[in-house]
Structures are given as structure tokens and as C-alpha cells.
Amino acid sequence: MISLNVNQKTYEVDVDGNMPLLWVIRDIIGLTGTKYGCGVAQCGACTIHMNGEAVRSCVTKVSRASGQKIVTIEGLSQNNDDPLQLAWQEIDVPQCGYCHSGQLMSAAVLLRENPNPTDEDIDIAMSGNICRCGTYLRIRKAIHLAAGMHQNKSKEAKLG
Amino acid sequence: MKKHSAKKFHGPFPLKATLVALAIVSGIVMLAAFRDGNDKSGNSNMYDTIRDGNEKPENNKHVEANKDSIESVKAFMKVYSVLMSPRCMNCHPAGDAPLQGDDNHVHTMNVVRGPNGTGMYAVKCSNCHQPTNAPGPHAPPGNPKWQLPPSDMKMVFQGKTARQLALQIMNYNQNGNKNKAQLLEHAKDTLVKSAWNMGEGRTPPPMSYTAFVSVWNEWIKKGGYAPK
Numbered sequence: 001m002i003s004l005n006v007n008q009k010t011y012e013v014d015v016d017g018n019m020p021l022l023w024v025i026r027d028i029i030g031l032t033g034t035k036y037g038c039g040v041a042q043c044g045a046c047t048i049h050m051n052g053e054a055v056r057s058c059v060t061k062v063s064r065a066s067g068q069k070i071v072t073i074e075g076l077s078q079n080n081d082d083p084l085q086l087a088w089q090e091i092d093v094p095q096c097g098y099c100h101s102g103q104l105m106s107a108a109v110l111l112r113e114n115p116n117p118t119d120e121d122i123d124i125a126m127s128g129n130i131c132r133c134g135t136y137l138r139i140r141k142a143i144h145l146a147a148g149m150h151q152n153k154s155k156e157a158k159l160g
Numbered sequence: 161m162k163k164h165s166a167k168k169f170h171g172p173f174p175l176k177a178t179l180v181a182l183a184i185v186s187g188i189v190m191l192a193a194f195r196d197g198n199d200k201s202g203n204s205n206m207y208d209t210i211r212d213g214n215e216k217p218e219n220n221k222h223v224e225a226n227k228d229s230i231e232s233v234k235a236f237m238k239v240y241s242v243l244m245s246p247r248c249m250n251c252h253p254a255g256d257a258p259l260q261g262d263d264n265h266v267h268t269m270n271v272v273r274g275p276n277g278t279g280m281y282a283v284k285c286s287n288c289h290q291p292t293n294a295p296g297p298h299a300p301p302g303n304p305k306w307q308l309p310p311s312d313m314k315m316v317f318q319g320k321t322a323r324q325l326a327l328q329i330m331n332y333n334q335n336g337n338k339n340k341a342q343l344l345e346h347a348k349d350t351l352v353k354s355a356w357n358m359g360e361g362r363t364p365p366p367m368s369y370t371a372f373v374s375v376w377n378e379w380i381k382k383g384g385y386a387p388k
Contacts, residue, residue, distance in 0.1 A: 040299045041288035042268075054282035059294040106282035113281055125281035127270030128288075 002066045006031065007075030017063030021055075022046045024062045025072060033073035033101045037130075044129030047102035048072050054109045073101035076108060083149035084108055087142040095133035103129045107143050115154075116147055223340040224383055232382035238367065238375040240322045245365040247355035251308050252317035258308055259318070261298075262363050277308040297361035303354040309336070326379075326386035340380050347376045 004011045006029060013028050020039075025031050025048065034057060037045030041056040048057045049071040050064075076082050084107050087093075094100045103126070110117055110125035117125070122140050131139070242248060250259040256273040257266050274280040279287070289306035293299070309315040313336060317325060328334045329343070338346060346352065356369040365372065379385075 040294065040296060047282070047287075053284060053287055055287050059288060059290055059300060061290065061292075064290065109282040121281070124270060124272055125283060128283045 002062055004029075004062070004065055004070060005068070006070045007072060013062070015062060017061060017066075019062050020058050021048070021060040021062050021065045021070075022057035024065075025057060025070075031072050031074050035098055035101060037099065037102075042130075043099070044102045044106060045099045047105040047129065049105060049109070052109070052112070054106045071105075073104060076104060082108070083146040083153065084111065084142070087146035087149060090145060091138050091142040093135055093138040093142050095135055099129060099131045103131065103139055107139070107146070110143065111147060111150060115150055117143065223344065223381060226381065227383040229383055229385040232379050232385040233387045235375040235378035235382065236326050236385070236387060237322060239372070239379050240325060242355075242365045242367060242372050243317050243325060245355075246363065247358050247365050249317045252315055253308070254316050254318040256311070264318070273308045273311055273314075275311050277310040279307075293357065293359040295360075299359065301354065301357075301359040301362070303351055305351045306354075323386050323388060326384070330384045330386070340384060343380055343384075344377060347373045 001012050001014050002017065004013060004024070006025065011029055013024055015024055015028060022034060022036060025034055026036070034048055035045040036058060037043035039058050041059045044056070046056055046058040047054050049055070050060070050068050052069075077085060082104075084104050088100065088104065093103075106126055106129050110122065114121055114125075119140060122143050126136075126139060126143075243252075246259070246262050246264055250261075250264060253259050253266075255266075258271055258273075259265060260267045269283060271283050271285075272280055274284070279285045285306045285308075288300045290300065290302040291304040292302040294302060313334065315328070315334065315336065320328065330340075332339065335343070353369060355365050358364055367375075
């Protein structure tokens with residue numbers, strides 16, 4: 001039995017420790033927002049947060065995740081109101097949408113570490129997430145918008 | 161006409177014997193300097209004795225009991241063949257992006273070194289490189305410490321000649337601040353060993369791990385000399 005903390009909930013799962021974390025998240029726990037793309041850490045569709053880092057869940061054994069803090073797209077915000085999610089809606093970023101849970105999870109790490117990224121910073125952070133619809137320019141625009149929202153939130157919090 | 165006849169030399173030693181003796185003595189002196197790596201004036205000769213920067217020389221005394229520049233350099237040339245293989249060089253690139261594959265192509269995904277050598281933002285090494293190899297050909301190889309050298313000490317292998325690389329490795333200020341005893345230990349590092357646990361689809365270094373450790377130790381214990 002392996003104990004997992006996913007989106008602040010504890011799950012006890014009876015699986016082989018070598019099973020990819022993505023399988024557990026989707027098929028055992030039932031959180032299907034995280035997608036399977038390539039299975040070899042090449043595309044980024046399966047990106048989740050493990051202790052705050054944008055880990056590829058398709059190549060991460062569930063045994064590595066035991067006792068760690070896992071966040072999936074479903075846990076990025078309480079009400080789908082993370083500035084990134086709002087910016088994604090505002091810009092209407094996705095086309096088919098398949099890669100975007102991974103895109104958002106990667107973008108969240110970027111903004112945490114660099115609240116005001118340049119285009120170059122965005123390219124460095126997001127190059128591991130592939131979008132077959134080619135929405136890269138809208139992704140970049142949405143990240144800039146979300147960065148602005150983050151900063152406004154911070155200012156409001158200081159004033160309030 | 162007066163005949164000129166060559167005067168015989170009547171010094172204390174016959175000329176021939178003096179020349180032969182001089183040749184033998186200078187040969188011995190040159191050979192000694194050659195094996196020691198430096199001539200009497202302190203100028204660099206065939207091989208360079210490594211200067212260790214800030215390292216304290218007493219730290220190396222017990223390591224270098226049997227200095228021999230010729231054997232040391234011979235051993236280093238074997239070490240060099242391993243260090244320049246893709247399994248080692250790919251994580252010691254000349255630029256700020258790691259390399260991949262047997263052809264040393266630049267790592268896909270625009271991966272960059274970052275200040276600590278662990279990547280940046282959402283593209284950190286351990287996001288894809290797990291503690292163990294991922295299954296399947298060309299899937300990410302694994303190690304718990306997977307990373308590049310940090311940006312303030314890049315320890316570049318790519319493009320270095322044998323001489324440049326030997327001098328760099330033996331330079332305390334360019335090798336991660338290791339003295340010779342620590343360099344010997346470094347061969348046992350799990351990240352060094354991972355070159356021989358390369359995962360499917362990758363060519364191993366040109367000799368076994370055991371053979372590598374043997375020539376690495378020989379190079380350092382015999383003086384850590386750099387080839388010309």
C-alpha cells in the first residue's frame with residue numbers, strides 16, 4: 001500500500017511501486033485532467049507538481065511520489081481562478097486543449113520563480129511543453145497577462 | 161713552402177673522450193628533467209607538473225608516492241578517451257545547454273544549465289531524469305544527482321585537448337575545488353558511475369568502469385601530469 005498526498009488529500013493505493021504516477025492519478029484516483037502524451041517525458045502533457053516542481057508523471061514511479069506533495073491541474077486553484085487559468089480563458093489560449101493542463105502546471109512554476117518573466121524566460125520555461133496546435137504565441141501572451149494579474153493581486157493585498 | 165700540420169691537442173683530457181663523457185652526462189640530465197616534467201630552470205619541458213591553485217601541497221604527498229610523468233601521461237590518454245565519450249561529455253558541454261545522444265546533439269526542449277546546473281523553472285533536470293533509468297530506448301537516463309556543473313564552474317570537456325583537460329581537472333580552482341585525494345574519490349561518485357549505466361540506445365564509454373578507475377588512479381598517483 002502506498003500513501004499519496006494529492007491536492008491536499010491523502011490516498012492509500014494498492015499498486016506496484018514501479019507503476020507510473022500518471023497511471024495512478026488517472027486510473028486509480030480518477031483525476032483525469034492530467035494527460036498522457038508520449039510516455040517518455042518528451043512532450044509535457046503529463047506535467048504535475050511534486051513538492052512544487054514541474055515533474056513528468058509519465059516517467060515518475062509512484063514509489064518516488066510516496067509521502068511527497070503532489071498537485072495536479074485539479075488542485076492548481078480552489079475555483080479555477082488562478083491568474084493563469086483566468087488569463088488562459090481571457091486570451092482563449094487552447095485549440096484542442098489536450099496539452100494545456102501540462103502547459104498551465106509548467107507556467108505556474110515559472111511565475112512562482114519569476115513573477116515578471118521576459119519572452120526569453122517564457123521560452124526557456126515552456127520549451128518542454130509541446131503543443132501540436134501551435135498555440136505558443138497565445139501561451140506567451142497569457143503568461144504575461146497572468147504575471148500582471150499576480151502583481152496587481154500582490155499590490156491589492158499590500159494596500160488592503 | 162712551409163707545411164701546415166694540424167697540431168695535436170695536448171690538454172689534460174683527450175678531445176674524443178671529453179665529448180663522449182659530455183654527451184653521456186647531458187643525456188642523463190635531460191632524461192631526469194624529461195621524467196620530472198621540468199628542466200632545471202623551471203621551464204616547462206615535455207610534460208607539465210600540475211599546479212594546484214589554492215590546494216595545499218601537503219594534501220597530495222601521500223597520493224603521489226611514485227611519480228612518473230611518462231606512465232602518468234600514458235594513463236591520462238586512456239582517461240581522456242573516456243571523458244570525451246558522449247556519456248561523459250554530454251553533461252560537460254562548452255555551451256549552457258546539455259548534449260544528448262551518441263552524436264552529442266544539443267538537448268531538445270531548450271534545456272539550459274541555470275545557476276546551479278540543475279536547469280531552470282519548469283525545465284529542471286530531475287523533472288524528467290528520475291533516480292533510475294526510465295525503461296525503453298532513448299528514454300531519460302536516471303540518477304538521483306542528475307545535473308550539469310554549475311554556472312560558476314562549468315568544468316567544460318567539449319572541445320578540450322588532452323592537455324587542456326588534464327590541466328583543468330588538476331586545477332583546484334577549476335575542478336570543483338578538489339585536491340588529488342578528493343579526485344581519486346570522485347571516481348566512485350554515483351554520477352560518474354552512471355556513465356556505465358547509460359540506459360537503452362546509448363553506447364557505453366570505451367572501457368569498463370573498473371578499467372577506467374584503474375587508469376584514473378594511475379594518472380593521479382603517478383603525478384597527475386598533463387601531456388603536451
